[in-house]
Amino acid sequence: MKVLKFGGTSVGSSKNINKVISILDAYAKESKVVCVVSAVGGITDKLLLAGMQAQSKDNAFKATFQIIKDVHFSIIKELNPDNSSSILNYAEEKLNELESLLNGIFLINEISPKTSDKLVTFGELLSSFIIAETMKNRGLSAYRKNAQELVVTNANFTKAEVDYSVTNANIKDYFSSAKENITILPGFIARSTFGEQTTLGRGGSDFTAAIVAAGLHVEQLEIWTDVSGMFTTNPKLVKQARPIETISYQEAMELSHFGAKVLYPPTVQPVLDLNIPIHIKNTMEPEAVGTIISNEFVASNNPVKGISNISNIALLTLQGSGMVGIPGFSKRLFETLSNEKINVILITQASSEHSICLGIEAKDVEIAKTAIDITFENEIALHKIDPIQVETNLSIVALVGDNMKNHQGISGKMFSSLGKNNINIRAIAQGASEKNISIVIEETDVKKALNTLHEVFFESITKQLNVFITGVGNVGERLVEQIKQQKKYLKDNLKINLRVVGLSNSRTMIFNGGGISLKNWKEDLSNGEKASLEGFFENAKSLNLRNSIFVDVTANKDVAGLYEKYLRESIAVVACNKIACSSTFSNYKELKRLSLKYNAPFLFETNVGAGLPIIDTLGNLIASGDKVTSIQAVLSGSLNFVFNNFNDTTKFYDVVKQAAAEGYTEPDPRIDLSGVDVARKILILARESGVTMDLEDIENIPFLSKAGLESNSVDDFYQTLIDDESHYQSLFASAKAKDCQLKYVAKFDNGKASVSLQEIPKGHPFYNLEGSDNIVMFYTERYSQQPMIIKGAGAGADVTASGLFADIIRLGNN
Known part of the structure; x- marks a missing residue:
């Protein structure tokens, strides 16, 4: 004999009840079946609500009663379109009793535990009768046995205690002579030794099934619900959660105690005492394996179940x-x-x-x-x-x-x-x-905690990174496209699941905690909500995703000012924006401190040399105990591009315009040509070397004309380049006369730093530096005679994006 229990969701609609009937029909072909059913989904709550409304003299109980009636009548007619009269008559009779009870509660303004038990029994009595009679109408050998005639309890209403000696005798006696292949039992309800209606409390239908299974000593109790067994964690909060195939009674009870709603531990005590396994199955997916709960130990490499x-x-x-x-x-x-x-x-x-x-x-x-x-x-x-x-x-x-x-x-x-x-x-x-x-x-951290722990204990081979990118202009667009292109490679080879969950430009922003589709991201972003720097931060904070990374692809001071907030929320920061790291030394140190305190990495490799591993190499030198004595570098790809293309046959204005058009300069080229950008870079390298220094400590020797330095706008600046062409031609002529190349050089030596345009002679490592390339020479205690040299493309959207991408991947590998 088989004992199955179907919960409220499983019998919550005519569609689901048809699935239940199909399952029972298949089982009945092999052996006799006892099926315990709950009330139609949501009905018990509505019965209690109606009772409370009636007790409070709230006429709304009538509307609630009507909903209960409509739900049952609708299910009856849908299940039995051609033969529903007898079932409707029974339902009408029971519902009239219910209405009278509610009217009585309304009149006396009171609902006792005894009355409450009588009130909620209507749910199971109706559902069990409807299912049994529907099966009969379809020619199946089925019968509804009222569980109140079998399960006997004390008079502790709302949570009655079972008299097992009487109950077990009743069960054995009845089923020893039951002729039908399928017996339908209402769960949850019972009667006291004095014949009063009682209920078995929370999880009562499971309890009824366990009592019957134990009384009949069946081989296994099956509990059918709306999920495919017990999951490694809550599948509504963790998409990667998966069913557990086998689990011990103790593990199941622990998980159930702490929120897994599939099973209520006290109700399965009768089968636990007899070592009868429990099989959790899914009514919606009968073929799914489900979860078997037993006392058998199953070896596993993962100690966490x-x-x-x-x-x-x-x-x-x-x-x-x-x-x-x-x-x-x-x-x-x-x-x-x-x-x-x-x-x-x-x-x-x-x-x-x-x-x-x-x-x-x-x-x-x-x-x-x-x-x-x-x-x-x-x-x-x-x-x-x-x-x-x-x-x-x-x-x-x-x-x-x-x-x-x-x-x-x-x-x-x-x-x-x-x-x-x-x-x-x-x-x-x-x-x-x-x-x-x-x-x-904190309640707000539950989703992140479950996802974090599930990743650590059940998905350790793959690490999920959740990326928020602000500034999807030239460089940002390249970064998104690189992520899109490499997503599969990262997952297959580096075991990193990289998701872009937030995107923003200066106008709009979009978010999706499950990951933004990068197929049509530009169109989606154009239809997004109005952009806001604070709003972007608040969304990143409220999504509260594990392994979150904020990527700043702007040159915006206000964005840099928000790094502190991101770090305090343990959101890592990856930035090509140089403003934060070249701000006051106290702010730079504070960001470093917050990064350590909140376990939120702060990476800014692209601040110097775009995609070149300059800061990373410097950090490795310092970490290994080496000490930097001096640095010489060409750190501006834009200035190197300008002076490599400027000569006595070109105009300085035309070359600067070309550099801007090809993305080598900032939107405001004065940032590059004034030397401020290079000064920030050498400042960052000096600080990363362990030196306390601020931007005003760096000697900046300008090469721009006086009018260029004093220009009030970008347009005014470009006009000065035209007006002062002779000034720039004189710089070139001086270098050419000495057979030198013009290079904008940053120096750090003995605690002092400077940036200036210099005439580089033949034979110097900087002389043949082409295009927009950067070069850095580190002189250290270990590299005292021959410097460590890093050289390569130091500007351009693609290489800058790749540098940001490399920082993101570095976080994934930590």
Whole structure:
């Protein structure tokens, strides 16, 4: 004989009930079947709502009753379009009883536990009758047996306790002579020894199924629901969650206790005692494997079986020096909560005995606080302990696994991964069995925590990066296209799942926590919401995704001013914008400090040399114990392009315009030609070498004409280039007379730095520097005679984008 249970969702519509009937028909071809059913999905809640409305003298109970009636009548007619009269007559009779009960509650303005039990039984009585009669109409051998005639309890209404000796005898007696192939039983409902209607409490339908399965000693109990078994974590919050094929009773109960709604542990105690396996199956996908819960140990390389959570938790803390060494505080505390019928979900106590911390449901917090403060009123008045402290808007997240106790480092792995994502742990509880590690965190961090832990313990071969890019102009567009092109390669070869989740230009911005499709991203962005720097940050913060990276592809001072906010939220920052790192030294150091404090990397390789590994190489030199003594460099690809293309047959204005058109200069070319951009770069290298220095400490010897330096706008500046052509021709003529090349050189030596246009003689490493190339020569204690030289393309949208991309990948490899 088979025992199956179908929950409210499984019988929540005529479509789903047809699936249930198909499953039962298939099973009945092999053996007799007992099927326990819940009320139609949502009906129990509506029955309770109607009861509360009637009790409150709220005439809205009539509308709620009508909804209940309409739902059942609709299902009956859809299931039995040609033969529904007898079922409708029964439903009409039961619904008339329900209406009379609700009217009675309305008149006496009261609903007792006994009346409440009678009220909610209508749900299961109706659903079970409708299903059984529909099967009969279709020629199946089926019968609805009222479970109230089998399951006998005490009179503890709303959560009655089963009399197993009587109940088991009833079950064995009835099914020993039952002739039908399929017996439909209403779950959840029972009767007391005095014949009164009772219910079995939360998870009551599971409980009914477990009672019957145990009473009949079947080989397996099947619980059919709307998911394909118990999942590694909540699939609604973690897309990568997957069903667990096998799990122990203890693991299943731990996961269920901490929020996995598939199973309510107390209800399956009857089958647990007899070692009867439970198979969780999906009504919507009958062919899915599901989850088998048993006492059989199944070896696994992963000691963690699942991750679960409970929301709407409040944390209560009782503390005070007067608690230390004084027995009885714990007893009084828990006794107080017990008297108020408040369930304690989590407990942790400091070894100093100075405090006790416990988690309860948020709905009970006011009652708990009042009761505890009254209990300890004397100690609080004498300042031996503090008034109870309450924290709300919290959740519990738990790692569960029987085999966790045999593996070192599980806790460390858990805490470090959460810490890297700025998830603050408010309390920790771990039993001596080491089968469960529970933590209390902010409610807003639950999704990020579950995704982070699931990635660490179940998807360790692939790391997901969530990227927010602001400034998708010339360079930004190239970066997005490079990400699009390399996405598959990164996943297949580097095990990095790179998702762009936020994009912004100066006009609009778009977000998608699941990843923006890069197929038509330009069109989507053009239809996005109005761009806002603060709005972009707030969206990145509210999405609260693990491994988040903010990429700044602008030259905007206001964007750079937001780095601090991103870092404080543990969002890594990757920037080609040089403003932050060349701002005041105190701000530069503060960003570095925040990066370390909040485990949020701050990478800015493209600040100097675009895609060249200049800052990374310098960092490796310093980290290995070397010391930089001097730096000589050509750091402006734009200026190098300009002076490589300028001669006595060209005009300086034309060459600068060409450099701007090809993307080598900033939109305002004065930033490049004034030397400010190069000064910022040598400043960054000096700081990364360990030197305290600010921008005003760098000697900037200009080569622009006086009018060019004093120009008020970009247009005015370009006009000065035309007007002062002779000035620039004289610079070229001087270099040519000496057989030298003009190069804009940055120097750092003995704690001092300068930038200037210089005449470079033949034989010098800078002399043959072509196009927009950069070159850096590091003289260090180890490279004292021959410098370490880094040379290559130092400007251009593609190489700058590739430098940003390299920083993003570096974060993925950390």
